[in-house]
Amino acid sequence: MNQRPPWAPDEIDIERPSVARMYDFFLGGSNNFAADRRLALEYLQVLPDMPAIARAQRAVLHRVVRYLAAAGVDQFLDLGSGMPTAGTVHETAQRVNPRARVVYVDVDPVAAAHGRALLGRTPHTGVVLADLRDPAYVLKHPVTAELFDFSRPIALLMIAVLHFLPDRDEPAEVVGRYRDASAPGSAIAITHATNDYDPEMAERAEAVYRKASHQMHYRSRSEVEALLAGYDLAEPGLVDMTCWRPDGRPSPDPLGGDVTRYSGYAAVGRKNA
Template sequence: MAERSVWVPDGIDVETPSAARIYDFLLGGSHNFAADRAVGERVLQVQPGGREIAGSNRAFLGRAVRYMVEQGITQFLDLGSGIPTVGNVHEVAQGINPLCRVVYVDYDPVAVAHSRLILQGNDLATVVDADLLQPEAVLDAPAVRRVIDFDKPLGLLMVAVFHFVADERKPLEILARYRAALPSGSLLALSHLTADQMPAEMDAVVEAMRNSRDPMYFRSYDEVAAMFDGLELVKPGVVSAGRWRNDQGDGSGQEGIYAGVGRKP
């Protein structure tokens, strides 16, 4: 029998695994279904470090947001934001500066529904149901225009999303369209899974995700670095996610995902 709960929108397909809900499972969340957990378990069988990689990526997101706020950024556009869990962008940013504004963008109905639930009463944060692969639709969405002032620098977050975008969807062109919309001084945070260090294990992850709604396309260091073309890389550049400005050292040895932050001149 299909699972249902108060946070499950009517008509949602709970039998087809989705990346947002598999990621939620790997992070230890509860907003996932049996089909998502089955794929998540297969991922862990072929890549036992899957939970650590997911956690390292999530920790990078938090550090990147804190860095941006410290640089004076007060507005954020989080593309492919996924299902809210501990360390949401608005929690991190508003915890430092209560006036920070955040727009989450996702097309997973569970992610959108749960985001709306936790953002009730927060006038400075909202969620938009849209596909990040359609930049004009995202950038022109009324909620985005209401919350984000494109005359001022903003933080654009593309964390663990482009490894779901096949080459034929032209990810670099999509990135260029978002980059063109950024005012000078804006910051882009991006992370991307790779098979560089563990080719066999990560190839098996691709196979495990093949029949989900969101198959994966891992890329090399050079391919990920190219996603920052036109931006000034913030030190230490494009590195493993756990090594990006990680003063605590926790997770610093975790491989499998590259991350970086770039500033628009």
């Protein structure tokens, strides 16, 4: 039995590894429990590159937010936002446009509680504890409704989260329901783990995640592309994540540019009319 820290929300089972807290561990954070760390360490046996991948993925998040904010999008719905960590979406977006609005959505109560504690009364931001597979709940939630004007474009951020939706949850349908609720000019940004480069590693990684709060589903490039139906992809399209518009800022690449070791794709799309 692990000791229960005072900040752990009452409703959570700290013995059940959470994908949000495992990711926090990969990023070097401290919002995780012994059970999360144990499973994360087991995953590192399969994919020792994961801390580097997580850092590269955060860098993609920052690039897509800067890109979209510079393109005039000022409402960001961060689905599967995770534990708040350095370089939050609102800081990144508000550096480009101080009036940018951000709603963070996560199913993990620790992520939501830390998000609320960190944001406090930060203007133009909110946190929703919700399962993104229920778009109606997320979109009609009072926090979302107060912050967003749905007659104007929004950006859906789905960074490292769609691979937690199995095919039986119809991820393309889920994305489609958010897309249909958003105005023309709205956008989506995704990253997604792929089994294209090392299918055997992906199978072993999926087996580890079967013991976590949410299972992981590596997908091929064409399967990921199918999740983006109804969006026109911005240049350079759906690409290996480190290749998505490197913008000259220092970006972590401890794997020496070997895209096969990052094993993940990134893309930004704009809703076609």
